Amino acid sequence: MIDTFEILSTSGVVLWSKNYIPVGNNVVNSLIREVFIEEKVAPGTNAGEDSDTRKPSYKKEGYTLKWTAAKDLGLIFVAVYQSLVHLTWIDKLLDNVRALFTELYKDELKKPRTSAQMFPFDDYFDRQIHELEPHADATAPKIFEPTPSVDLTPPSSSGTDREGDEPPPMPGLRKAPQKPVYSDNTSTDATPVPTPDTSRPSSPAVSQLLTAKAGPAAKLSRRGRKKANISSAPVSSGDESPARLKAVKKGPTKKSMRRWDDNGMADEDDGTVLDYSAASLDDEAAGTPMEEVDHSTWGKRTGKGEFVLKDLDDEMDSILAAANSKKATSEQTGGIVGSSLGVIGGLFRNVVGGKTLTKEDIAKSMKGMEDHLLKKNVAREAAVRLCESVERELIGMKTASFTSVETTINSAMESALSKILTPATSLDLLRQIQSVTSPSALSLQKPRPYVISIVGVNGVGKSTNLSKLCFFLLQNKYRVLVAAADTFRSGAVEQLKVHVRNLRELSKREGGEVDIYEKGYGKDAANIAQDAVKHATENGFDVVLIDTAGRRHNDARLMSSLEKFAKLANPDKIFMVGEALVGTDSVQQARHFNAAFGAGRSLDGFIISKCDTVGDMVGTLVSMVHATGIPVVFLGTGQHYSDLRTLNVKWAVRLLMS
Amino acid sequence: MAWYDDDSWVTKALGPNISTIIIVTLIAFALPLLVHSYLYRARTFATLPTFLLLGPSGAGKTSLLCLFDNGKPSETRISQTPLSATITLPSNATARSSKYRSENDPSMKKNRQFQLVDIPGHGKLRHFTLEHITKLQNLKGIIFLVDTADLSTGSGAQSDNGLLEAAEYLHDVLLVLQKRYTSAKTSKGPKEIPFLIAGNKQDLFTALPTPLVKAALEAEISKVRETKSKGLLDSGIGMGEDAVEEEREWLGDGGEGKFQFKQMEEVNVPIEVICGNVLGDGTNGVEKWWQWIGDQM
Ligand SMILES: Nc1nc2c(ncn2[C@@H]2O[C@H](COP(=O)(O)OP(=O)(O)OP(=O)(O)O)[C@@H](O)[C@H]2O)c(=O)[nH]1
Ligand SMILES: [Mg+2]
Numbered sequence: 025m026i027d028t029f030e031i032l033s034t035s036g037v038v039l040w041s042k043n044y045i046p047v048g049n050n051v052v053n054s055l056i057r058e059v060f061i062e063e064k065v066a067p068g069t070n071a072g073e074d075s076d077t078r079k080p081s082y083k084k085e086g087y088t089l090k091w092t093a094a095k096d097l098g099l100i101f102v103a104v105y106q107s108l109v110h111l112t113w114i115d116k117l118l119d120n121v122r123a124l125f126t127e128l129y130k131d132e133l134k135k136p137r138t139s140a141q142m143f144p145f146d147d148y149f150d151r152q153i154h155e156l157e158p159h160a161d162a163t164a165p166k167i168f169e170p171t172p173s174v175d176l177t178p179p180s181s182s183g184t185d186r187e188g189d190e191p192p193p194m195p196g197l198r199k200a201p202q203k204p205v206y207s208d209n210t211s212t213d214a215t216p217v218p219t220p221d222t223s224r225p226s227s228p229a230v231s232q233l234l235t236a237k238a239g240p241a242a243k244l245s246r247r248g249r250k251k252a253n254i255s256s257a258p259v260s261s262g263d264e265s266p267a268r269l270k271a272v273k274k275g276p277t278k279k280s281m282r283r284w285d286d287n288g289m290a291d292e293d294d295g296t297v298l299d300y301s302a303a304s305l306d307d308e309a310a311g312t313p314m315e316e317v318d319h320s321t322w323g324k325r326t327g328k329g330e331f332v333l334k335d336l337d338d339e340m341d342s343i344l345a346a347a348n349s350k351k352a353t354s355e356q357t358g359g360i361v362g363s364s365l366g367v368i369g370g371l372f373r374n375v376v377g378g379k380t381l382t383k384e385d386i387a388k389s390m391k392g393m394e395d396h397l398l399k400k401n402v403a404r405e406a407a408v409r410l411c412e413s414v415e416r417e418l419i420g421m422k423t424a425s426f427t428s429v430e431t432t433i434n435s436a437m438e439s440a441l442s443k444i445l446t447p448a449t450s451l452d453l454l455r456q457i458q459s460v461t462s463p464s465a466l467s468l469q470k471p472r473p474y475v476i477s478i479v480g481v482n483g484v485g486k487s488t489n490l491s492k493l494c495f496f497l498l499q500n501k502y503r504v505l506v507a508a509a510d511t512f513r514s515g516a517v518e519q520l521k522v523h524v525r526n527l528r529e530l531s532k533r534e535g536g537e538v539d540i541y542e543k544g545y546g547k548d549a550a551n552i553a554q555d556a557v558k559h560a561t562e563n564g565f566d567v568v569l570i571d572t573a574g575r576r577h578n579d580a581r582l583m584s585s586l587e588k589f590a591k592l593a594n595p596d597k598i599f600m601v602g603e604a605l606v607g608t609d610s611v612q613q614a615r616h617f618n619a620a621f622g623a624g625r626s627l628d629g630f631i632i633s634k635c636d637t638v639g640d641m642v643g644t645l646v647s648m649v650h651a652t653g654i655p656v657v658f659l660g661t662g663q664h665y666s667d668l669r670t671l672n673v674k675w676a677v678r679l680l681m682s
Numbered sequence: 683m684a685w686y687d688d689d690s691w692v693t694k695a696l697g698p699n700i701s702t703i704i705i706v707t708l709i710a711f712a713l714p715l716l717v718h719s720y721l722y723r724a725r726t727f728a729t730l731p732t733f734l735l736l737g738p739s740g741a742g743k744t745s746l747l748c749l750f751d752n753g754k755p756s757e758t759r760i761s762q763t764p765l766s767a768t769i770t771l772p773s774n775a776t777a778r779s780s781k782y783r784s785e786n787d788p789s790m791k792k793n794r795q796f797q798l799v800d801i802p803g804h805g806k807l808r809h810f811t812l813e814h815i816t817k818l819q820n821l822k823g824i825i826f827l828v829d830t831a832d833l834s835t836g837s838g839a840q841s842d843n844g845l846l847e848a849a850e851y852l853h854d855v856l857l858v859l860q861k862r863y864t865s866a867k868t869s870k871g872p873k874e875i876p877f878l879i880a881g882n883k884q885d886l887f888t889a890l891p892t893p894l895v896k897a898a899l900e901a902e903i904s905k906v907r908e909t910k911s912k913g914l915l916d917s918g919i920g921m922g923e924d925a926v927e928e929e930r931e932w933l934g935d936g937g938e939g940k941f942q943f944k945q946m947e948e949v950n951v952p953i954e955v956i957c958g959n960v961l962g963d964g965t966n967g968v969e970k971w972w973q974w975i976g977d978q979m
Contacts, residue, residue: 036744036761056760449803454909670914
């Protein structure tokens with residue numbers, strides 16, 4: 025059972041929601057924050073056409089969230105359920121709801137949406153839930169498994185209550201169309217999803233259940249259905265492969281058999297009407313004489329409630345079926361009807377703008393863009409991800425006036441880069457130190473030293489950057505204690521001592537004060553760090569800078585000691601130093617270090633050293649942030665103590681795009 | 683048949699035929715029209731007065747916009763894209779320009795309409811702010827929403843410090859406005875941009891009262907400005923030819939002493955602080971904000 029289903033706009037308004045069990049809005053908020061905005065959790069990559077993969081999911085506070093989007097309309101569909109239960113039909117529900125919602129309200133959705141009132145979607149949703157939610161849980165996974173062989177097993181067979189009525193699935197129909205039967209229609213979102221079974225699984229139980237509820241929706245649904253008719257009729261009259269046709273046809277046939285057992289034979293004869301999907305929803309327009317007869321008997325026999333119910337039923341079916349066939353035809357026309365006129369028009373639009381982008385249009389340019397990023401020393405993984413996110417954003421978009429595809433891609437990439445590099449929260453280190461060392465009277469906190477520790481692989485310039493940071497703090501008149509917790513590499517302590525002596529010399533006039541805390545070699549680094557913090561607290565230091573031993577990120581033994589270190593020293597900030605020169609390894613380095621501090625603790629930022637040596641190949645910045653979602657705080661840009669900079673995102677993006 | 687033959691199409695196209703003349707005339711007249719209509723189709727014809735809605739995430743911007751638009755708030759989640767809506771002032775808050783108009787003047791309704799643009803407040807999405815401030819056609823004012831129940835000075839070590847966040851964002855926005863003024867070419871300077879700091883969530887009992895909100899923000903901005911001036915240079919400065927050469931500038935009077943909102947009047951940005959609440963049935967609700975908007979129109 026799902027707890028909550030929400031339909032939101034990207035601009036932050038909940039357009040429609042259904043709460044079975046109230047879920048705090050921080051759950052969905054953190055999905056938006058961590059997945060969509062900060063991209064800390066990479067969304068599952070199921071962008072392929074033949075996606076057998078499931079929808080991405082996200083876990084938070086014991087809930088699992090699954091979502092899908094209609095990019096062009098700016099909609100997000102989120103289902104929230106308890107992680108403990110294993111629901112296999114959510115993907116399908118999301119797809120169906122997306123198709124229904126985008127079709128039903130496609131006019132309303134074009135206007136700015138600020139209110140939930142214009143979307144009376146409850147009945148449709150309830151019915152979808154009833155249809156999809158398996159009654160016997162045990163059989164559910166099998167039925168909804170997206171393997172082609174069981175594709176067409178009617179889901180309703182899981183409903184034990186009506187099993188007797190169900191005709192056995194016709195063997196001929198079991199030859200499933202291999203492609204997903206339906207995917208989104210109005211939305212061009214690039215993440216089509218596995219659609220295991222037929223477009224509309226017929227439901228046995230719902231028909232009665234919904235009778236009462238459907239009343240108020242009657243008017244609306246009739247209007248909506250007309251719309252659906254208009255949109256689906258031309259589509260379904262297009263040529264379709266027999267297999268697909270059968271699949272579409274199958275649903276309604278089965279249903280009519282279920283509903284009117286005495287009419288069953290007649291309905292089956294209907295096989296001559298090839299385009300059943302269109303016909304079945306035409307009960308008002310009465311496409312065939314057959315339908316007309318049906319219509320009248322039906323109206324008399326079942327009374328108003330049932331009629332309305334059927335209405336809603338059919339409407340939903342037709343929308344889903346239309347979604348289907350639209351997809352199917354669009355797939356075909358791509359190859360065959362690519363007429364010369366279309367090509368010329370495309371070229372023209374490419375120059376003038378106003379072209380709707382497809383995957384093919386941008387594929388070549390995207391490849392070029394990827395190569396460009398690789399040349400800038402961006403790790404392949406990060407480059408691919410950036411390109412994918414740009415692609416996801418662009419497909420289905422219209423290019424602006426007088427902009428070519430290339431320009432559009434360039435500017436999309438530019439904003440993707442600046443989005444990834446821009447920190448989510450303030451990085452004003454001084455301000456944070458200030459609030460810890462001299463807290464305001466209101467906050468009732470005792471002043472204490474601010475602890476920063478520096479980690480990284482061997483030889484990337486940890487001590488050098490620590491000294492630069494120290495110099496910066498000294499200029500701001502802080503009392504700094506440098507703790508030599510590199511008890512491993514010989515000469516490390518001496519090196520720090522030299523730095524501290526230099527810094528003391530340099531800062532004499534400025535007013536800062538610096539000292540070193542060292543206990544020689546061989547001792548446990550975590551304990552030294554802890555003692556250093558204690559020493560600093562007792563002696564009124566403002567900041568403690570802890571230097572740690574360099575370690576290779578794949579050295580499990582040394583890496584594991586970091587967890588204890590983080591616990592004992594409890595630094596306010598852990599910065600990792602990475603070299604701008606390092607290539608693909610950067611992603612792994614960042615990941616391993618980020619994970620090394622145990623649950624609940626991660627890196628707080630990167631210091632990228634030796635930026636002056638790489639020219640415009642500053643790709644490492646992107647790689648590291650990509651791997652962890654953690655911002656770059658400082659850049660080391662030279663040999664002097666003063667060569668430390670904060671990151672200017674504009675500057676970095678300009679270098680990367682040049 | 684070669685292209686230079688008498689009856690080839692090239693010859694015809696260049697010859698004084700009546701058909702050629704007609705075709706050429708048609709093209710000559712139709713093309714500019716087509717291009718014109720193509721270019722202007724997308725434009726909105728009349729730009730309404732526009733107000734920007736800024737503020738940190740969770741301040742209640744989207745809630746406020748929904749309330750203005752529908753008369754009642756909707757449920758909201760974190761915004762990812764800007765949202766704009768055309769809103770009509772309620773009849774009790776009159777636009778200043780139409781104070782002396784009759785209630786029944788048909789142009790009244792038109793005059794009471796404005797565009798409100800909600801910009802997402804998440805740190806990574808602030809670039810929208812800059813874009814909108816610099817590009818909006820008919821910007822009549824900026825509303826900066828803060829959550830007055832979340833202005834306590836927290837521990838500071840973590841970044842969950844509401845006051846710091848609000849102040850830093852506010853500082854950056856004001857700095858942009860100041861730069862707009864100081865870098866203006868004309869001697870008169872750019873037109874005035876009224877600025878409303880709207881303290882939201884007054885219905886919560888932890889909310890600070892208006893004078894304290896103002897004082898807290900001013901004090902915090904002073905601190906932000908101070909640490910900014912002491913901070914490191916950023917990588918855009920003095921690194922190669924690609925450097926983004928932007929001279930540093932401090933907010934307010936040369937960045938000295940205490941910052942006060944009054945100081946922004948010098949750069950044509952009059953600031954007001956008014957508190958209210960979107961949700962709950964507090965004392966003032968959003969009436970005063972309506973009035974402020976009306977005053978700017
Ligand atoms: N108590 C109280 N809560 C409010 C008030 N206004 C808004 N909220 C709540 O504050 C939360 C955040 O509101 P939003 O409008 O989504 O915030 P936002 O400013 O749009 O945030 P972003 O979109 O992330 O920039 C919602 O849960 C609102 O219900 C108010 O006046 N009082
Ligand atoms: Mg919002």
